[in-house]
Amino acid sequence: MKFFCTKNDLLTGVNTVQKAVSSKSTQPILQGILITAENQKLTFAATDLEIGILCDTPANILTEGKMVVPARLFSEIVRKLPDTQLSIELRDYTLLIEYDQSNINLKGYDPEEFPLFPELADAESFTMPTALLKTMIKQTVFACSSEGSRPVFTGTLMQVESGTVRLIGTDTHRLAYRIAEIPENPELHFYGIIPAKTMSEIYRLLKDEDEIINIRFNKNQVEFEFGSVRLLSRLIDGQFPNYKQAIPQMCETKTYLSVRSFLEAVERASLMAKDNHVGNIVRLVLKEDAMNIAQTSEMGKIQEQIPIRLDGKELGISFNAKFILDVLKILDTDEILMELSGPFSAAVIRPLEDPNYLYLLLPVRTA
Incomplete structure (x- = not known):
């Protein structure tokens, strides 16, 4: 095997597949990346037997072949290489990397020992x-x-x-x-x-x-293919x-509030959580035109108030603050609707601008 390529092409392949490299396996071959040189391209492959990733990058192939390189060391070497043309050749399970007036010899593994990527039998796709x-x-x-x-x-x-x-x-x-x-x-x-x-x-x-991803599946596996990447899991x-039974169909209280105001208020209220032995719990009290957000710990107390529009009963309810923040941080909307049915029933959060999404959150029972 011998080929010429750039540092960026190597880095693209390594970065794409590296998360599929096994970090726990005692089998050295699973801690490696399979590099195949053929048809004027390099194919990088890695697997931990639960997930497998393949990626193609261009290269000038002089002699076809394949090799398994130790993933961690190879990726560190590639990152440190200069931005220049690289000559790479395989000699007796040793990879010779030449650049400028320098060279690196890296020992690898027998590619025949690398587990094959199974083809999806009886697969359907969309x-x-x-x-x-x-x-x-x-x-x-x-x-x-x-x-x-x-x-x-x-x-x-x-x-x-x-x-x-x-x-x-x-x-x-x-x-x-x-x-x-x-x-x-x-x-x-x-x-x-x-x-x-x-x-x-x-x-x-x-x-x-x-632009488009192709998803293939059977009863045991799923495969995603996009661009030059194929991921099998x-x-x-x-x-x-x-999940349908868990989503409430009715509610007693609806409140409309700003995502940004709610997010910032809960973040500030969470400042006391580090020293709170009962966890990161915030108390929400919903009234006609305002929501009070509070948290108390041995270090003190924080109380926030933000404006809301309320439709239905006033109530008080407690939640894990992290679970509120998690959803507010990923919503691309300015305003949400929160639906509640009492202090011990699940809340439903919906973005007003996206009817195709909802987030259900169980309350925390407090003394």
Whole structure:
């Protein structure tokens, strides 16, 4: 194997696939990146056996071949290389990198030991705008659980039916829901829990110039293809909770308020949380034209007040401040509607300018 390429082309490939490199495996081959040189391009591949990423970059290929390089060391070397033409050649499992009057020898692994990327059998597919998928991921993936004891909550449910696609994330304390239309194939049906890690990687890798993403799936795996990137992921086994039953159909109180005012007030109220042994809990008291936001700790007390429009009953309710801030930070709207049905019932937050999104949040019981 021998080829010429630029530092930027190498860096693009490494940066694209590096998050799929296994950091825990005792198998050295899974801590490497497979580089294949053929058809005047380099294909970079990495996998931890749950998620796999492939990326193509251009190169001047003199002799085709492939090699597995240690991911961490190779990426550090590439980042330190000068911005010049690189000559790279494989000699007996050793990669020779030449630039200017210098060279680096890097030992690698046998590419035949690298696990193959399986092809999706009996796969169906659909396409959607990448900008739309990025928005849907941004609005839902943050609500997934980071604890692995209940795997179904560490992923986002993707549900495709009747010409629509839904993404739902929940950690049992809050739920984020987004729906969009994909009218090209109304008969298509898919129901799969995609790991949050996969969705976060898709979000990271999607670029503005990638206009369309192709999504292929079967009952065990899902594949995303866009630009020069292909990402394959397993689906999480298990039954996702019935989210439709969790969403209240009626409410006793509706309040309309500014996202920015609410966000800034809750952030200031959270300043006392560091020394609060009961957690980052804020108390909201809704009255006719104002919301009072307060938090008390051993260090003192903060009380904020912001203007609102109230329709229905006045009430007081407590929430984990982080869960409020998480959703306010990802909404691209100026005003929200919060729907409530008492101090111990779930609240629903909806952006006034986007009827396709909602966020459900359970209150915290306080003394």
